[in-house]
Amino acid sequence: MRRLDVRSGAVTTLEGAELPTRWWWSLTPGPSAAVMLRAASGRAVCTVRTEGSNGGRVELVAGDWEEEGAADGSGTAARFSAIRALLPVSGGRLLIADGPDLRCMDAGGAVTTLLRGCFPSNGVRQMALLPSGELGAVTESGDLVLISGGDFTPSAPRQPQPPAASTERLLSLLALPAEEVEGAGGSGGGIPAAALGTVTVECDGFAESGAAEVTLPDADPAAFAHLLSYMYGTAMGYPGFAPVVLEEPPELLRPTAALAGRLLMGGAVAALAERLAAAATPASVLSDLAWADAHGMTDLAERLRAFALAHRKQVKPGDLEQLAEAFPMQATQLLKALWLG
Known part of the structure; x- marks a missing residue:
């Protein structure tokens, strides 16, 4: 090769x-x-x-x-x-x-x-x-x-056009003083932790709730930077900002998915769930399953359970014991699926 x-x-x-x-x-x-x-x-x-x-x-x-x-x-x-x-x-x-x-x-x-x-x-x-x-x-x-007739690809959901006020508020997120942007160099670099104290969010869930601002002092700056690019490239439709959430480094998948869930960004959560499910291995699947359950990602947890059952001979017994001790409900669901399957 x-x-x-x-x-x-x-x-x-x-x-x-x-x-x-x-x-x-x-x-x-x-x-x-x-x-x-x-x-x-x-x-x-x-x-x-x-x-x-x-x-x-x-x-x-x-x-x-x-x-x-x-x-x-x-x-x-x-x-x-x-x-x-x-x-x-x-x-x-x-x-x-x-x-x-x-x-x-x-x-x-x-x-x-x-x-x-x-x-x-x-x-x-x-x-x-x-x-x-x-x-x-x-x-x-x-x-x-x-x-013809195969369910090979989902229909693309229609992306609503954001109002002008939303666009201006989102654009202002990147309009930081030069001394506050770490390594930006005028080309969209990292977002410093200080900039995450108060994050203005224009997402469907927040629009419905009426909340204009959300405080995220513990947010991962790298995860936020990827989600901001996702907002530009997908939700806002700006061609200069690709939806790089699909190219997320493996170590950022979990924190970015968790942050996307907190921000009610359904599209980003779905895309990251696909990545998390596809990246599962027999060595990681029970840890991934526990994490998905703890963060309310039920669809992802269901797919990870199916993966764990399909690869059960490769999963270490010690991993299953740890899951049973820390997350007995997930272990019970695994055993139930095995029993009924």
Whole structure:
């Protein structure tokens, strides 16, 4: 696997990303696009970490390196015969073109077959979601296959235009004296902790409550800076400020999601919940579950429970004991789901 730096043109080999057998067929951004890829050989789906040490860079997520088949199942219980293309879609799901079949892996690693025989026998080379909502697939022979009716992507909610007064109040948040802005340099740098004593917020929830100001003396400046950029890029629609909440560093996911919840920023909470669910690992999932429950993120907690159950053989017993001691209700719900599942 090689990496191209589009700024310098330098090409380097990603050490430790070699397959034990055969070769890679498809690559796509992973749950944490900045540091992770989803990759597929003909019979296995993996995560490939693009940063850090070479050890453990490639992790088998579903399928088997050698054994082929068409069985649905969770993680390594599933079998594939000829994976040729991957496509991430909403809800942390991954569409998989496996020979003539369209299959799907959910955020918890469970693989199901959506359609059998929908592609030609020689398979496809690329898939994409079209503006119409249809799934388009280019076959090996250059033909186009269209699949309709799949719930592959959510409809984009309409963003209301903020009143002029709201725009001016939000713009004033960045209009700080130069000596108060740490490293801003006139280009949107970090927000100092002192600037977070009183934060003016123009969000739907606060508009309904009539509150114009919120005091957040303990807010993380870095988390607030990301949320402010999100307000500019998404809620306010300013092209110069990209919604970088989707590129949040892993260590800031929790504090930013917690702050977004306090500010009633539903869109940011949903986006960060997707990142948190996708970044879960067997080693972190019970801690993530306890955190999500403590912060009232019920949808995220439900997805993390599903992930924990799907990977229960990889979860350390000690982690479960700690969860039972500190959060008995969550442990009870896990056991109930296991019993009923």
